[in-house]
Amino acid sequence: MYLGLDLGTSGLKGVVIDDHGSLIAQENVALSSSAPHPLWSEQDPETWWQACCEVVALLQQRLDLTKLKALGIAGQMHGATLLNAQGEVLRPCILWNDGRSQQQCQTLMANCPQMVALSGNLIMPGFTAPKVQWVRENEASIFAQISRVLLPKDYLLYRLTGVFSTDCSDAAGTLWLNPQTRQWDDELLAATGLTQQQMPKVFEGSDVIGCLSQEVAEQLKLPCISVVAGGSDNAAGAVGMGVTRPGQGLLSLGTSGVYFTVSEAHRANPENTVHAFCHALPNRWHQMGVTLSAANSLSWLSKTTNLSVQALLEALEHSAKTETSVLFLPYLSGERTPYNDPYAQGQFVGVNNSTRVEDMTLAVLEGVAFSLLDCQNALATAGSEVTELSLIGGGARSAVWRQILSNVLTRRLLYRDGGEVGPGLGAARLALLGDKQQAGGNIDSLIEQYCLLPDVLDRHEPETSQTAYYQKKYELHKAFFNSTQHLNKALSELLAEKE
Structure with missing residues (x-):
């Protein structure tokens, strides 16, 4: 058996597969984040470790984990x-x-224009490099103590093995990695005052980086199994869904929303705010567009209305409502593609005395779909177009939402087995690949054998009867954002002044 862990923002999942790559069991432990100031979002890494221990314990109640051969992590x-x-x-x-x-992004863009050229990506607040530059400028005593900079999943790998490691797909999202060489770049690191000595070693996602330490193996009651480098949540999700070849596409509806396409080479396109990163598999790259609040938008509505997500979706289905005059801009955490605007705000437009909660739910589902259409348009401009998309993520469980996405994107959508645990499944597959490769297998042959497309559980084709409605509403969606964008920053600055 092989264990995949998926460290997300809202929870940590554990996924176990057998030697043939079939899903055996899964467990999940919730996580929370904090926002102590406007625009801030933080988590305590110790809670990741606690969740890891809890997930393993839950799986042990169902399975004999002494049969595990290897472990991988997505994050x-x-x-x-x-x-x-x-x-x-x-x-x-x-x-x-x-x-x-x-502000750090703007300074880096002005002082270090080579960052965009070498990393192949626009400098955005979401990436790691400007965050560390913020620490350098605002928490100098902490910056002076930095011995290692790790990505979230790599911190768990360190706790499990004692090894400082990362993989190409995750490291590419820092702005310190050159995606063409798939290694750290001294010039990029120097831009934020760091050196290679402070960075973990870069591996391919299926490379074995070590074994569970004896102490951790005893604590978790596991054998000292091999551990692979793993992958970013998006790249690992693609591995889990068999999206490994150029021309294939993936849509992820997690806390954020991701439109992911595989490319045969590193194809940078920063001018369209398209991310161009390494895949978690050797000699493969990918492009993606990102909307920062996908399933999170529905979770926010759930908390605001004090109704569960399931209750909101069931009420919408029972209402048979397919159109609404209410419009929702899902920018609860700012936005990346195509705006690169941390000040973007969520908005409901068109609310009146006759508005029902079903209208608001439908507007949220549509608003996220429109943001993913923004991503699709940006990717098309960057030379990546697909006719068919596989879906993963918790939001993909909703058949209503899947159909709305198909209608808005005018693409065939395939909901595949294991889609709700895509990154965890991909992490387990990377562990399997690493174990087989260590035994002498050829990595390309192993990818063909084990990274298969899972069975299709549901298929959605665009409904042409809805095309005109969605086209008109998408234009309104863009118009409302463009007309209020300058006000969003002013409102954020007002809140910052009050604080």
Whole structure:
């Protein structure tokens, strides 16, 4: 058996597969984040470790984990986890959806234009480098103690093995990695006052980086199994769904929303705010567009209305409502593609006395779909177009949402087996690949054998009867954002002044 862990923003999942790559069991432990100031988003890395221990314990109640052969981890990208020389965490991790470093981005763009050329990506607050530059400028005593900079999943790998490691797909999202060489770049690191000595070693996702330490194996009651480098949540999710070849596409509806396409080479396109990163598999790259609040938008509505997500979706289905005059801009955490705007705000437009909660739910589902259409349009401009998309993520469980996405994107959508645990499944597959490769297998042959497309559980084709409605509403969606964008920053600055 092989164990995949998926460290997300809202929870940590554990996924176990057998020697043929079939899903055996899964468990999940919830996580929370904090926002102590406007635009901030942080997590305590110790809670990741506690969740890891809890997930393993839950799986042990169902399975004999002494049969495990290897472990892999997928994780939320871009988080800045800072350690001192003793391996202790210096401050809470600054997460991917933290927008505080806008000024640092502007300074880096002005002073280090080579960062865009070498990294192949626009400098955005979501990435790791400007976060560490913020620490350098605002928490100098902490910056001076930095011995290692780790991404979230790599902190768990360190706790499990004692090894400082990362993989190409996750490291590419820091702005310190050159995606063409798939290694750290001295010039990029120097831009934020760092050196290679402070960075973990870069591996391919299926490379074995070590074994569970004896102490951890005893604590978790596991054998001293091999551990692979793993992958970013998006790249690992693609591995889990068999999206490994150029021309294939993936849509992820997690806390954030991701439109992911595989490319045969590193194809940078920063002018369209398209991310161009390494895949978690050797000799493969990918492009993606990102909207920062996908399933999170529905979770926010759930908390605001004091109704569960399931209750909101069931009420919408029972209402048979397919159109609404209410419009929702899902920018609860700012936005990346195509705006690169940390000040973007969520908005409901068109609410009146006759508005029902079903209208608001439908507007949220549509608003996220429109943001993913923004991503699709940006990727098309960057030369990446697909006719068919596989879906993963918790939000993909909703058949109503899947159909709305198909209608808005005018693409065939395939909901595949294991889609709700895509990154965890991908992490387990990377562990399997690493184990087989260590036994002498050829990596390309192993990818063909084990990274298969899972069975299709549901298929959605665009409904042409809805095309005109969505086209008109998408134009309104863009118009409302463009007309209020300048006000969003002013409102954020007002809140900052009050604080």
